[in-house]
Amino acid sequence: MHPEAFREALVDWFSTHQKDYPWRRTKDPWAILVSEMMLQQTQVATVLDRGYFTRWMERFPTPADLAAADESEVLSLWEGLGYYNRARNLQSATVVIRDEHHGRFPRELSTIETLPGIGRYTAAAVYSFAFDKPAPLVDANVARVIARLYHFDQRIDTAAGQKFLWDTAAELLDQQRPRDFNSALMELGQAICKPRAPRCKECPVADWCQSFQQDRDPATLPIKKPKRETVLVDEHAIWSHRDDGAVLLQHESGTRRKGLWKLPLRSVESVSHLPVIYRSTYGITHHRVSLTVYQSDSSEKPRKDESWVPATDLPTTPMASPFRKALDKLLSSC
DNA sequence: CACCCGTGGTA
DNA sequence: TTACCAAGGGT
Known part of the structure; x- marks a missing residue:
């Protein structure tokens, strides 16, 4: 794999096919963090169409606004989104920003990752989307894309599988335009390299995809541990x-x-x-x-x-x- | 590492 | 209707 042509094909596709989300119209790290927290394990349509992101940003335009709010109001604005620890963690993060960072949003990747509720993915997302600085990221979309690109037929939800995904994301990353590259990789997974019925004929990077080139069924990847019985x-x-x-x-x-x-x-x-x-x-x-x-x-x-x-x-x-x-x-x- | 945390859309 | 899945993180 020579990443240069891959990056070019991917970002070119993204430049003409990207969707218009409100968090892509801003470089405000706070707005981008809010979007990332809401989007954890949650579909874009839920966050956007039901008004959660807009209501939240109108009520809490800055981290200081959230830090000063009552938890009851915070949870009420989050009601219906699920995973309510996300809302409490987000408020805790704003208190840390207020009390330990002089009210300024941290700009170091390692510092962003220390905030409560922000892990490796979310820290890299804010870092690359808000500041356009290079950090690899792996979410469910990227994991699926990489597993299929390399026909990685082992489990991805293990230490070894995660290391492969993150190492590969780091190799692929376009250091010159990390914001567009990371966005493109994620959107490729969402729009083209879909879980069940991938649209390989429309894929801009099919030339580099081992699953496609070897005529394997991409829908069998990635491989995860079966879920617990209901x-x-x-x-x-x-x-x-x-x-x-x-x-x-x-x-x-x-x-x-x-x-x-x-x-x-x-x-x-x-x-x-x-x-x-x-x-x-x-x-x-x-x-x-x-x-x-x-x-x-x-x-x-x-x-x-x-x-x-x-x-x-x-x-x-x-x-x-x-x-x-x-x-x-x-x-x-x- | 295994398990837990919510909800709505989709096939 | 059931089952899978989603811009993950904490313990």
Whole structure:
């Protein structure tokens, strides 16, 4: 592989096919960091079409604005995106920027990577996109592209597999235009070198692709460890409300959905005599949860870890999606 | 290294 | 409808 012609073909393709994202119209490291955090394990369409990025940047135009905010408001603006530790980590990062970097966004790659919630990928993304400085990066798109380019038929989710991907990304990187090159490699994975039905006939770098040249099936790569088997779980919640509010429970110990609110949960024995007023199923990690909501007795009062939430606060009280949907449905049918 | 963390789109 | 997948990081 002689990377020069590969780089040229890739960046040329990108120059005419790149999509117009708001975070590509700016060099503000804060805006770019926000986009990268939101895009972790999350599709572009979700972040863009549902308005998360725009709302966030309007409310928190600078790191200092986020550092000064209440966690409840932060989580409320993140509601529906999932992986809520991202939001808390992002706020923690702004506090570090304020208290340890004089309020200025760090410009060293190693310093950016020390910020909470920012790992090797996100640090390199901010470094190359905001400052156009050279750092290789590997996300799910790049991993797929490299695995197919080199027909890497071993697992990529091992130390050896990760080393191969990052070493290769470093070799390929165009030091003269790291911003465009990294963006191009990622967009190639998103638009052309797709997981299931790659569009090899439209690929600008098919000449350099071993999977394509050797007529292998690219859809078999990359290889990862099979996911855990799905575990079925039942959740039983109660709906206890009046016109002026409802009883909610804040997620406590443990880390799942920390800081968010949900309907109070009960044992199935304690609610089996109550009328069922809502059902849904949702997935969380490797669990498949069946949620059932029961109309509580009017005598039901909040337990010590539960709170009466006024109706006017319900829309801005951060809740995970399954409970937000339940609450919306129950409020509308009252 | 293994496992955990959410959600919505897509085939 | 189920299963896979996504601009990963922390523990």
